[in-house]
Amino acid sequence: MTIFSKIVAGEIPAYKVAETIDYLAFLDISPLAEGHVLVIPKKEVDYLFDLDDELYTGLQIFAKIVATGLRKAIPCKRIGVAVIGLEVPHAHIHLIPMNSVSDLNFSRPKLSFTPEQLQATADKIRDALRSE
Template sequence: MTSVFTKIINGELPGRFVYRDDKVAAFLTIEPVAYGHTLVVPIQEVDKWTDLDAETWAHCNSVAQKVGAAVIDVFGSERAGYLIAGFDVPHTHIHIFPANDMSGYSLANAMKPDETDDAAMDEAAEKLRAALS
């Protein structure tokens, strides 16, 4: 069955994309721990990151590093958090988010979609796109 991330990547569901190439897409999560919380997702639908081929995994991490640098720059955070969880959607993804403490590493602290401000989400995506271009 097609994952929700594949549906976003294919344009079947809306997504706030900040980066995309032929192997990887990066878009804001609908349940952020902070505005700017981005998912780096391989285009290829593979459930576990340990099952990705080494080249694709390396490229995901290269993109994640660029997104992380943009997150620090755009949001003025002390660090960019990096987290692999993967139990919620069976499609490899890396969480990158502004981090000033350890609270973002618990996805239980994430905002629900009805708790986020659409204008703030759009602004976060626009700023990250600009920083990554």
């Protein structure tokens, strides 16, 4: 069972920003930027392109919805999208508020936020999604 499956099961807490019966979006706790969100299918599948077509397209549509709220909540030029898939063997999409290409550099030091700051960011994103 991956760490993401444990989050889905409620065994590990997360700063959730959106959820459906099949998908979950939550803040990355080692973010590249404020509002860095991970979007996952609740079904544990290691590799993004091993998802069946319905789950894959649903994940992309869910990510698009989350990105729309994220852009409203966190001032930025764009929401960057990255799929790396080496850190956790559970398909996931990174949504990262960005103002330049260098904002998507996964080699640079990650940011650190307090639990209160993470909760406030999650609340801002959820509120922006509700206003859709």
